[in-house]
Amino acid sequence: MHKLLFTIFLLASLAASAQEYAYPLVGVRGQHSASFGEMRENHFHSGIDIKTDGVEGKPVVAVADGYVSRVSLSPSGYGLALYITHPQRGTTSVYGHLSRLRDDLRDRLTAERYAGRKNRINLCFKPSEFPVSRGETVAWSGNSGTSFGPHLHFEIRDTKSQRTLNTVARGLFRPSDRIAPRILRLHYVEIDSVGRVAAAAPLLSWDVRKEGAKYAAAGRVEIGRCGYFVLEVRDSRDSVANRFGVYRVCETVDGGKRYEYRMDGFSFADSRYCNAVSYFPLQVGAKCEAIRLAQPERCPECFFTVVRERGIVRAAEGETRSVRIEVEDDCGNMSVLEFDAVGKADDRLFVAGKNDSLPVLDCSRRNTVECGDVTLSVPAGALYESAYCRIGRSETPPRVDSTLVVLSPVYRIMDDRTPVHSSVNISIRADVPLPLQRKACIAVANRKGRFGYLGGFCSAGGVMTESRRFGDMVVVADTVAPRIRPRWKDGADLRSAKSVRFAISDNFSGIKDYECLIDGEWRTLDYSPLRGTIEHRFDIPLPSCGAEHEIVIRAEDCCGNRAEWRGRFVR
Numbered sequence: 001m002h003k004l005l006f007t008i009f010l011l012a013s014l015a016a017s018a019q020e021y022a023y024p025l026v027g028v029r030g031q032h033s034a035s036f037g038e039m040r041e042n043h044f045h046s047g048i049d050i051k052t053d054g055v056e057g058k059p060v061v062a063v064a065d066g067y068v069s070r071v072s073l074s075p076s077g078y079g080l081a082l083y084i085t086h087p088q089r090g091t092t093s094v095y096g097h098l099s100r101l102r103d104d105l106r107d108r109l110t111a112e113r114y115a116g117r118k119n120r121i122n123l124c125f126k127p128s129e130f131p132v133s134r135g136e137t138v139a140w141s142g143n144s145g146t147s148f149g150p151h152l153h154f155e156i157r158d159t160k161s162q163r164t165l166n167t168v169a170r171g172l173f174r175p176s177d178r179i180a181p182r183i184l185r186l187h188y189v190e191i192d193s194v195g196r197v198a199a200a201a202p203l204l205s206w207d208v209r210k211e212g213a214k215y216a217a218a219g220r221v222e223i224g225r226c227g228y229f230v231l232e233v234r235d236s237r238d239s240v241a242n243r244f245g246v247y248r249v250c251e252t253v254d255g256g257k258r259y260e261y262r263m264d265g266f267s268f269a270d271s272r273y274c275n276a277v278s279y280f281p282l283q284v285g286a287k288c289e290a291i292r293l294a295q296p297e298r299c300p301e302c303f304f305t306v307v308r309e310r311g312i313v314r315a316a317e318g319e320t321r322s323v324r325i326e327v328e329d330d331c332g333n334m335s336v337l338e339f340d341a342v343g344k345a346d347d348r349l350f351v352a353g354k355n356d357s358l359p360v361l362d363c364s365r366r367n368t369v370e371c372g373d374v375t376l377s378v379p380a381g382a383l384y385e386s387a388y389c390r391i392g393r394s395e396t397p398p399r400v401d402s403t404l405v406v407l408s409p410v411y412r413i414m415d416d417r418t419p420v421h422s423s424v425n426i427s428i429r430a431d432v433p434l435p436l437q438r439k440a441c442i443a444v445a446n447r448k449g450r451f452g453y454l455g456g457f458c459s460a461g462g463v464m465t466e467s468r469r470f471g472d473m474v475v476v477a478d479t480v481a482p483r484i485r486p487r488w489k490d491g492a493d494l495r496s497a498k499s500v501r502f503a504i505s506d507n508f509s510g511i512k513d514y515e516c517l518i519d520g521e522w523r524t525l526d527y528s529p530l531r532g533t534i535e536h537r538f539d540i541p542l543p544s545c546g547a548e549h550e551i552v553i554r555a556e557d558c559c560g561n562r563a564e565w566r567g568r569f570v571r
Contacts, residue, residue: 021172022135024095024154025050026059031240032175033151035330036166037263038245039278039289042468043271044263045245046164047094047155048173056099056150058141061134063093063156068130068138071101071109072122075527078153079145082138085159087127092162096153099142105130110524110539117522119514146530158265165265169247169330176238177331181246183208183215183233184288186337189279190227192352196386197360198297199352203230208337217339223321224349228294228311230279231337232286235329243287247330250306251293253313254322259293260306263330270302275419276384277303284417285447293325296384298363298421315343358388373429373462374411382422390414398474400443400451403507407432407440408475416447416471428475429462436477439559441465441509445472453478453509453558478559482506487533490567495546499537500569502553509558517552518542525553542571 023030034049052058062084069092070083078096082105085092100106108130113121132138143150156172157164167173186208190201207218229251235244251259261277275283276299282290294311295304315321321341328334361367363383369376371391394410408430432440437458442465443451451474456465463475487501494500504511504527516525516536527534534553542549553565 021063022061024060024063025152026061028052028058030175033242035244036168039274039283042275044266044274047153048167050152050154052141052150052152054150056142059137060095060139060141062132062136062138064089064134066132067127068125068132070124074120074145075529076146079147084132090159092157092159094155095139097142097144097147098139101139102137113524119525163265163267166263166330169264174331178238179236180333180335181233181235181327181329183327183335183337185232186217187230188223188227189230190224190350192350194352194354196362197388198385201350215335215337221339221341222344223313223315223341224344225314226312228313231291231325232288233327234288245289246327248328249291250326252324257306258308259311261303262305272421273299280419281417298381298384315341317343317345319343355388360386361389362386374413375427376413377425382420382424384419384421387418394472398451399449400476401508403480405436405477407477410472410474412472414470418470420468420470423466423468426467427462427464430475432458439477439479440475441559443474443476478508480507481561481563482511482555482557484553484555484563484565486567493570495571499535501533501535503532504534504555505532506557511555512558513556515554519549
């Protein structure tokens with residue numbers, strides 16, 4: 001009886017909460033393209049992505065009474081974004097990748113950009129400046145920032161802590177979804193420790209098959225005295241082809257709950273811990289989620305409701321453990337995998353070999369290792385687990401852009417499948433000629449072996465940089481300036497145009513800064529790295545209607561190479 005009353009109260013509370021918030025978009029079908037908390041590269045997705053039917057310009061409305069507390073504009077991230085604080089709710093709603101704001105907000109943003117001569121800007125407002133009501137149009141959807149197609153990125157945060165919340169799991173915005181998560185594959189990671197270093201055996205892996213309402217492992221599952229399971233999973237939703245993350249994973253062993261992961265919300269300071277919640281060597285480049293059913297040494301407990309013995313599952317020789325794993329999405333659909341795990345024979349257990357020739361990177365303290373021409377400094381907490389430090393020279397020629405000057409051999413610094421939580425310092429000694437010292441940097445290989453810009457500067461006979469990844473690295477110099485090309489003919493009549501647009505590209509290090517001058521006066525300029533364009537919208541009138549004007553576009557890349565384009569137009 002008490003359980004029934006609690007369920008009724010919970011459903012009523014969720015229904016009331018849903019009525020408190022209006023839907024943030026008008027004129028859409030309510031389909032999502034990304035779920036809250038799904039694992040992205042080095043971060044959890046902090047909101048939901050709502051489809052706008054492939055177009056921009058859908059009205060965006062305030063989900064509750066409050067006031068516009070912040071507006072930000074950046075070429076990356078959320079692009080043009082709006083923040084509304086709801087004092088009566090204790091929450092803040094976030095609307096990202098917008099195309100434009102309502103007139104009073106647009107005018108304030110434009111005025112502040114010109115006053116500070118800023119193409120990137122972040123503005124905060126007082127409660128009395130821009131009050132809004134529930135359902136009031138505040139902006140229009142778009143495709144700005146790091147967006148790969150028109151949509152609205154939407155969040156609800158706890159205002160005081162700025163912890164972002166799972167709106168779907170809380171019943172605030174529930175998409176159509178009757179599809180349970182799909183369990184793709186099961187793995188077991190057998191581990192052994194040498195000193196403070198946890199060494200892992202090669203993965204033991206099993207396919208899974210669906211038998212009736214449940215999944216089962218295909219084949220005999222054998223485990224060791226110390227190890228944990230990894231599950232590859234993927235979620236789907238009705239009527240959309242997108243892949244989604246899962247909300248909850250729960251593991252029971254012999255009827256006792258050993259591990260439970262829930263994605264109810266997180267603080268942005270903890271977002272990068274997705275690299276520890278996942279099994280990083282599988283998660284990198286995966287088209288699914290590889291959930292590690294264990295807690296690494298440096299991973300906080302905030303993502304787990306239950307973790308016993310850090311999730312370790314062990315069995316003596318011949319001992320049978322009954323394992324049940326539940327996988328649930330944030331709409332309440334659940335899949336179950338059940339199997340028996342049998343203890344391996346003693347003579348087949350994994351035993352880690354001690355390696356006295358390699359220094360140890362202790363995750364609990366700062367470590368500095370010099371190996372030939374490479375120096376690696378790893379602060380405490382930068383790694384999730386202690387590891388042997390492996391640095392060596394690669395004999396593979398670097399696959400770099402032909403415009404670059406290669407100034408060192410390629411060095412393999414650790415393994416790109418070792419996740420890094422916070423920045424490490426890397427220095428590579430190299431003979432860099434004086435004319436190239438301002439252009440020198442470190443390049444790092446991607447998963448396909450192609451080298452891209454990492455950063456750095458010349459210092460004490462080498463190049464230094466901070467990095468949040470390991471891998472193959474090489475010192476190069478970038479001497480080529482960005483390229484700017486107008487999307488219109490020089491001297492064109494632009495009296496009816498809303499903007500003037502240019503194509504912009506860079507050979508390697510990327511665009512760092514950009515500027516627009518018209519008749520010698522600073523003008524706003526919006527840069528879209530994904531589309532390779534920069535655009536000046538005619539946001540303030542030009543003097544002398546029908547006159548000819550001079551426009552100058554300047555750009556600088558991350559290695560200090562500068563480009564300038566000059567032209568004329570009529571307006």
